[in-house]
Amino acid sequence: MKRYLSLTLLIAVVLVAGLHSLLSAASTVVREHPRLFFRSGAWDNGRGLTLAEIRSRYGREDASVVRGQLNGSLANDALRALILQAYPDSMQASVEAAQRAIAKLSQPIDCNNPTTTQGEVLGYYAMAYDWLHGHPSFNEASKKVARENIATAAQSLIRALGGGSHIFHTRMYGWATGVALAGLALAGEHPDADFFTEYGGDFYQERLFPARALQDGAVHNSFGYGRKYTMWLTGHFISCWHSATAENLWKTIDTEQGGWARKEMLFNIYGRYPDGTYLRFGDSYSLTSDFYTFRAVSERVAAYRDPVCQGFLQKLIEQNAGLVVEKPTAYVYFLNYDPELKSVPIGTLPTRKLFSRDGLGMAVWKSGWEDNGTTVFFKCGNYFGNHGHFDQGHVDIYRRAPLLIDSGHYLTFGGEFRTEYWHRTVAHNTILITDPALPREEGGQRVFSSQSDDTIGKYLANSQAETGDLLEYVERDWFSYAAGDFTAAYPAGRAESVTREVAFVDNRFVVVLDKVRTSRPELTARVLWHCSTFPQRAKEGRRFTVDRQGGRAVATVLLPDKAVVAWVDSFEVGGRKIQPAGKYAAVDGMGVGRFEITDEAPGTDHIFLTVIEVTDVPADPNAWDPPVGEVSVQIEGGAIRIQLDGREFRMRHTGIGLLH
Numbered sequence: 001m002k003r004y005l006s007l008t009l010l011i012a013v014v015l016v017a018g019l020h021s022l023l024s025a026a027s028t029v030v031r032e033h034p035r036l037f038f039r040s041g042a043w044d045n046g047r048g049l050t051l052a053e054i055r056s057r058y059g060r061e062d063a064s065v066v067r068g069q070l071n072g073s074l075a076n077d078a079l080r081a082l083i084l085q086a087y088p089d090s091m092q093a094s095v096e097a098a099q100r101a102i103a104k105l106s107q108p109i110d111c112n113n114p115t116t117t118q119g120e121v122l123g124y125y126a127m128a129y130d131w132l133h134g135h136p137s138f139n140e141a142s143k144k145v146a147r148e149n150i151a152t153a154a155q156s157l158i159r160a161l162g163g164g165s166h167i168f169h170t171r172m173y174g175w176a177t178g179v180a181l182a183g184l185a186l187a188g189e190h191p192d193a194d195f196f197t198e199y200g201g202d203f204y205q206e207r208l209f210p211a212r213a214l215q216d217g218a219v220h221n222s223f224g225y226g227r228k229y230t231m232w233l234t235g236h237f238i239s240c241w242h243s244a245t246a247e248n249l250w251k252t253i254d255t256e257q258g259g260w261a262r263k264e265m266l267f268n269i270y271g272r273y274p275d276g277t278y279l280r281f282g283d284s285y286s287l288t289s290d291f292y293t294f295r296a297v298s299e300r301v302a303a304y305r306d307p308v309c310q311g312f313l314q315k316l317i318e319q320n321a322g323l324v325v326e327k328p329t330a331y332v333y334f335l336n337y338d339p340e341l342k343s344v345p346i347g348t349l350p351t352r353k354l355f356s357r358d359g360l361g362m363a364v365w366k367s368g369w370e371d372n373g374t375t376v377f378f379k380c381g382n383y384f385g386n387h388g389h390f391d392q393g394h395v396d397i398y399r400r401a402p403l404l405i406d407s408g409h410y411l412t413f414g415g416e417f418r419t420e421y422w423h424r425t426v427a428h429n430t431i432l433i434t435d436p437a438l439p440r441e442e443g444g445q446r447v448f449s450s451q452s453d454d455t456i457g458k459y460l461a462n463s464q465a466e467t468g469d470l471l472e473y474v475e476r477d478w479f480s481y482a483a484g485d486f487t488a489a490y491p492a493g494r495a496e497s498v499t500r501e502v503a504f505v506d507n508r509f510v511v512v513l514d515k516v517r518t519s520r521p522e523l524t525a526r527v528l529w530h531c532s533t534f535p536q537r538a539k540e541g542r543r544f545t546v547d548r549q550g551g552r553a554v555a556t557v558l559l560p561d562k563a564v565v566a567w568v569d570s571f572e573v574g575g576r577k578i579q580p581a582g583k584y585a586a587v588d589g590m591g592v593g594r595f596e597i598t599d600e601a602p603g604t605d606h607i608f609l610t611v612i613e614v615t616d617v618p619a620d621p622n623a624w625d626p627p628v629g630e631v632s633v634q635i636e637g638g639a640i641r642i643q644l645d646g647r648e649f650r651m652r653h654t655g656i657g658l659l660h
């Protein structure tokens with residue numbers, strides 16, 4: 001359906017909705033309640049979730065920790081009322097929960113200047129209306145008020161969606177979910193219901209699904225926003241659509257759209273470090289919450305019944321002593337977690353995974369799934385707006401703790417720390433190209449706003465969003481390799497070519513080869529390595545070591561011949577310190593400073609080669625710079641020949657690629 005909406009048009013469309021719905025999915029919404037997420041009787045050939053199954057999960061011993069959390073929020077109270085309604089001796093508790101929920105449903109949703117939250121809240125209203133529909137406490141007068149509150153909010157959010165949108169912004173996911181769930185809940189009981197269903201359903205299928213497909217399991221806006229909103233709200237829409245219309249979009253995504261929803265589970269698994277924190281990229285305001293992960297992964301496990309991802313959920317439950325949901329969304333545990341589903345340990349997954357080759361270009365390489373393992377992260381792709389960073393080419397290294405990092409933290413959104421530092425290139429392990437005539441300037445990638453691409457076609461046609469490409473990707477048993485070109489990320493007049501090739505060799509060496517051709521010889525290319533703790537530096541100056549919590553990264557700068565390896569204090573941009581201050585508290589591990597590698601040789605062409613050995617701190621605490629693996633490089637016959645403790649491979653001296 002095309003985006004039309006002024007309010008006048010909305011009314012006109014509503015008038016013909018009765019006719020239109022004969023031809024649309026809206027007409028297939030079942031008329032029984034409950035119908036959001038589950039039904040009373042068997043559906044989907046017996047595979048669909050039923051109320052009886054939820055009641056059985058609620059009563060299980062292993063649910064005791066979460067059972068006590070199922071109250072207080074609208075969705076929790078509504079589900080609690082519905083579950084307890086079946087048992088005479090808990091009827092009083094059921095009535096109390098229902099009354100709390102009904103009191104909330106009688107209040108309008110304030111949709112002036114809505115954010116993602118209003119869409120989420122509308123979704124809760126729809127779920128509560130649906131779940132409480134047969135409850136003795138929910139009389140016709142209360143239902144009528146609830147329907148009007150839901151419909152009024154849905155109309156507001158449709159206006160908001162029509163008033164300008166960006167398909168990668170969390171608000172669109174919130175609002176479309178709210179609108180669709182409103183329609184599905186009110187079908188047959190409100191004249192606008194079919195229109196809401198169709199509007200929300202079309203918005204997802206025509207606009208947001210192509211956005212999710214391009215990101216191919218990954219997400220641009222960090223493990224904070226990405227898990228909490230983008231993935232989770234999408235899953236709520238798909239699950240409710242399935243139960244209410246019998247159309248299984250989880251399956252359609254798998255068979256016709258490259259399986260992006262299934263890969264979202266894997267992105268959460270690969271992005272979680274053994275210590276329970278998550279990969280840093282974008283506005284990652286939360287690096288610790290397993291709650292968000294459980295939400296996003298569990299709704300996909302419920303759909304796909306994937307045994308390895310079920311194994312991951314069980315690991316989360318175990319590591320969080322059972323309390324794997326935050327209180328307001330405790331209901332997801334009972335909807336999504338089936339303790340009887342077959343499970344397989346995550347150690348059976350491959351250790352390497354590439355996400356969104358054509359979009360975000362994110363490679364995650366692990367030495368293994370062991371607790372002291374190494375994780376290498378490389379990103380080289382496009383910019384997607386809303387909470388993304390200007391960080392193409394960034395490499396992140398973790399072992400036992402983050403070692404070489406995306407520095408900074410979410411201390412402020414609009415304030416200087418983010419706008420002048422954290423979201424800029426200078427905060428990342430990638431490349432600056434500075435102009436000596438502009439000493440106050442960062443030299444980073446283009447900083448721009450991208451908030452109005454309301455279709456995938458518009459996004460793809462928006463040339464400023466094109467910032468990088470992952471050109472080659474190879475996985476072999478002892479060797480993984482990725483090559484990216486992110487020339488397009490830099491402002492005009494800075495770079496003719498910027499490429500980075502990254503290899504992970506023997507689960508031990510990370511090889512980073514950069515080739516930069518600047519636009520003018522007086523420009524300076526700078527390769528950055530941000531340290532999470534103060535490094536130690538070898539006398540010869542081309543080697544530094546970062547130790548943290550028993551993990552160690554030893555970086556050796558092999559090229560250029562005339563390399564200068566200089567230390568710059570934390571949060572410094574163009575000679576000025578940006579104070580790490582804002583609304584939120586600073587955290588440990590935000591970074592203590594960075595090395596900047598430059599080439600003293602003249603000209604526009606510069607090749608940088610850094611080899612980082614990732615290992616453990618040896619038992620002898622005084623041996624801070626112990627013998628590391630032998631690393632060496634020769635340039636000969638068009639090849640860069642790299643030897644790493646007995647291993648040898650060759651990369652092209654010009655252009656990119658491996659030589660065999």
Ligand SMILES: [Zn+2]
Nearest residue numbers: 281282389406
């Ligand atoms: Zn960042």
